[in-house]
Amino acid sequence: MxxxxxxxxxxxxxxxxxxILVSNLSGGPDQLVREGQSAEGVPQDVINKAFLSGKSGIVEGEGSSxxxxxxxPPARIVVIGAVHISQALAAMAGIAGFDIEIIDPRTAFATPERFAGIKLTANWPEDVLKERPLDTFTALVAVTHDPKIDDYPLISALKTGCFYVGALGSRKTHGKRVERLQAAGLSGEQIGRISAPIGLDIGASSPGEIAVAILGDIIQALRRRGLSA
Amino acid sequence: MPEVSGTDNPLDIAERWRGEGRDVAIATVMETWGSAPRPVGSHLVIDGDGNFFGSVSGGCVEGEVITEAMDALGTGKPKMLEFGVADETAWRVGLSCGGRIRVYVEKVS
Incomplete structure (x- = not known):
């Protein structure tokens, strides 16, 4: 190496x-590729599949293994809003292998009793995200319904290119949100990335079911993400 | 030896040890069959004095891998090792769990 x-x-x-560090097992030089890039000797779909699955392994290429x-990086989920859905989502995210943290400035919601063993910060997203910025391997889930709390992290997530951005709210609520985000200077393409109504369309009704729909949506976004350089 | 903690990644340790001027080899689990103890991509980092960090088998074959790694540091040539119960070396070093693994050993040059 x-x-x-x-x-x-x-x-x-x-x-x-x-x-991905690509080693030619017949002794050629190693290559380092990032998402969207290609490696000499290895088919592009093989490289892309490896990025999506995250799994290492031996593959066959041109005349060599x-x-x-x-x-x-391990994908993480940042949830804005310490609500009932977040409690269910926090429990399930850990089982599915995601790091998760909950942010909510409303101290009545953000109590350790409601989120035992979960990383929880009772502060404004503006302040928390300055300390721990979002990145492309972070999913942002905004579920407070309150523009004062949700909008800043949503804008930040869309500008960062988080692999998943979801926001709770009816179509009407989301319509108003779209207007505010346009006014904030975001493009239609950026705003179109928001999953709203949030989660997979499985008819979820209870907070626990909505959490399942959100988690499924996040996994799909991670494993089927587009790979551009 | 510098402080290392269990949460360090072997790839970071390899870079750090090289930065200290030590010879370093990296062993990588490249293939597994059956109930292998460590997944593909697991690393063991070895220096010229036989110090090591990480794991490729949870202890079953580390001794043999370290010996081969120190050999690879001398020759500079990478080597593919295979361990398993079907191997003729099974009585000496093998995987008691019944799995089989291939481990690639190479020098960081």
Whole structure:
């Protein structure tokens, strides 16, 4: 393994960026590829599939076997709103393998009793996200219904390119939200990325069911994400 | 030896050890069959004195991998190792769980 490539890979890992170190098992030079890039000798769909699954393994390429050392950062979920849906989502997210944190400035909602063992911050999203910025491997779920609380993190998530952005609210509520986001200077394409009504369309009714719909939506967004450079 | 903690990643340790001027080899689990103890992509990092960090098998074959890694540091040539109960070395080093693994050992150059 080339030391320069190892350093580059570690830098990307530290910055929570996905990368694959491609080793030619017949002895050719190693290659480092990022999402949307290609590797010499390995079909592009094989590279893309590895980025989406996050799984390392040996693959067949042109006249040689290659080992794909796939380094995809662990996906995390940031939830704005310490509401009933968030309680169910927090429990399920851990089982599905996601790190999750809940942010809500309303101290009546954001109590440790309601979220035992879950990372919970009773502060404004503006302040929390300055300390722990969103990134492309973060899903942003806004469920307070309150524009004062939800809008800033939604805008921040769309500008950052979070792999998933979802917002709770009826079509009417979302219509008003779209107007506010347009006024804030976001493009139609950016705003169109918001999953609203939030979650997969499975007819979810109770808070627990809505949490299932949101988690399924997040997994789909992660595993089927578009891979552009 | 510098402080390392259980949450460190072997790839970071490899870079750090190289930065300290040590010879470093990386062993990587590249294929598994059956009930292998560590998944594909797991790393063990070895230096020229036989210090190591990480795991490729949860202890079953680490000793053999470290020996081969120190050999690879000498020759500079990578090597693919295979371990399993079907292997002729099963009595010496093998996976008691019945699985089979292939481990690639290479020098960081």
């Amino acid at each position: 080339d030391l320069g490539l190892l350093k580059e890979l570690n830098t990307l890992r530290a910055a929570r960026k996905a990368a 290659y080992f794909l050392n796939v380094q995809v």
